[in-house]
Amino acid sequence: GAVVSQHPSWVICKSGTSVKIECRSLDFQATTMFWYRQFPKQSLMLMATSNEGSKATYEQGVEKDKFLINHASLTLSTLTVTSAHPEDSSFYICSAPGTSNTGELFFGEGSRLTVL
Amino acid sequence: DAKTTQPPSMDCAEGRAANLPCNHSTISGNEYVYWYRQIHSQGPQYIIHGLKNNETNEMASLIITEDRKSSTLILPHATLRDTAVYYCIVRVAINAGNMLTFGGGTRLMVKP
Numbered sequence: 001g002a003v004v005s006q007h008p009s010w011v012i013c014k015s016g017t018s019v020k021i022e023c024r025s026l027d028f029q030a031t032t033m034f035w036y037r038q039f040p041k042q043s044l045m046l047m048a049t050s051n052e053g054s055k056a057t058y059e060q061g062v063e064k065d066k067f068l069i070n071h072a073s074l075t076l077s078t079l080t081v082t083s084a085h086p087e088d089s090s091f092y093i094c095s096a097p098g099t100s101n102t103g104e105l106f107f108g109e110g111s112r113l114t115v116l
Numbered sequence: 117d118a119k120t121t122q123p124p125s126m127d128c129a130e131g132r133a134a135n136l137p138c139n140h141s142t143i144s145g146n147e148y149v150y151w152y153r154q155i156h157s158q159g160p161q162y163i164i165h166g167l168k169n170n171e172t173n174e175m176a177s178l179i180i181t182e183d184r185k186s187s188t189l190i191l192p193h194a195t196l197r198d199t200a201v202y203y204c205i206v207r208v209a210i211n212a213g214n215m216l217t218f219g220g221g222t223r224l225m226v227k228p
Contacts, residue, residue, distance in 0.1 A: 095215075
């Protein structure tokens with residue numbers, strides 16, 4: 001099946017710095033990608049929908065100026081956590097729909113962010 | 117998308133069948149039942165999906181009741197590597213550009 005890859009898989013940063021997470025569709029094109037966040041022992045929560053060639057759409061309560069999303073090409077979306085704080089520490093996961101009509105979403109491996 | 121209800125946790129003995137139930141009593145006629153699982157510290161993995169007929173693939177079987185208000189995911193011979201959180205999600209398949217909405221899922225613990 002289709003493969004979605006994230007980088008880095010884990011990152012530790014100091015409070016106040018910015019961190020960029022990349023999400024790539026390796027063998028297919030994705031005009032849409034979804035970014036999720038998952039806190040320990042909780043389910044995945046959708047943060048935003050990344051759209052190639054246009055602005056991302058954010059879920060209620062997610063600050064667009066803090067979580068910058070850029071869908072630079074049909075195979076790459078990036079999430080930048082700006083001015084990170086310890087409460088931003090979480091597991092960030094991206095996903096992309098496949099090219100068939102089965103409705104299946106392919107997920108990346110996830111990126112664990114720890115803000116000190 | 118229709119709401120789903122799953123037990124928060126289940127145990128299963130290694131080598132035995134794991135039967136994970138899901139209730140989706142408000143499912144609409146054009147909504148599919150999807151199952152994903154998430155092994156600790158990894159992204160979710162697609163398992164199977166179906167509309168109204170039972171489905172089987174190399175990973176699992178999906179049994180959907182005739183009224184489609186509930187379904188059961190069956191792992192025929194559970195292994196320790198099947199320990200994960202299993203999510204049952206209902207959504208319209210043709211809207212492939214739409215995201216998945218995750219509920220609490222069932223935490224399956226496969227024990228030796």
